[in-house]
Amino acid sequence: MNENAKAVAATQTKARIDADMMGIAGAVLLGLTLLFAAGFAQASILHDTAHDMRHAMSFPCH
Secondary structure: OOHHHHHHHHHHHHHHHHHHHHHHHHHHHHHHHHHHHHHHOOHHHHHHHHHHHHHHOOOOOO
16 A cells, blocks of 8 residues: 555544544533433423424324
């Protein structure tokens, strides 16, 4: 393998690692946001949201 091919492979590997890290960071941020929202929301708001989602998915709940 020549030097140019090695440089391209190294760049592609670094880009893949960067993309993986962005995905992980996004998942952590989303999880923390959901945890924070669920932890500090009032129980009635959470119940109403879950109830509305059941209706939105055409799931019978009455």
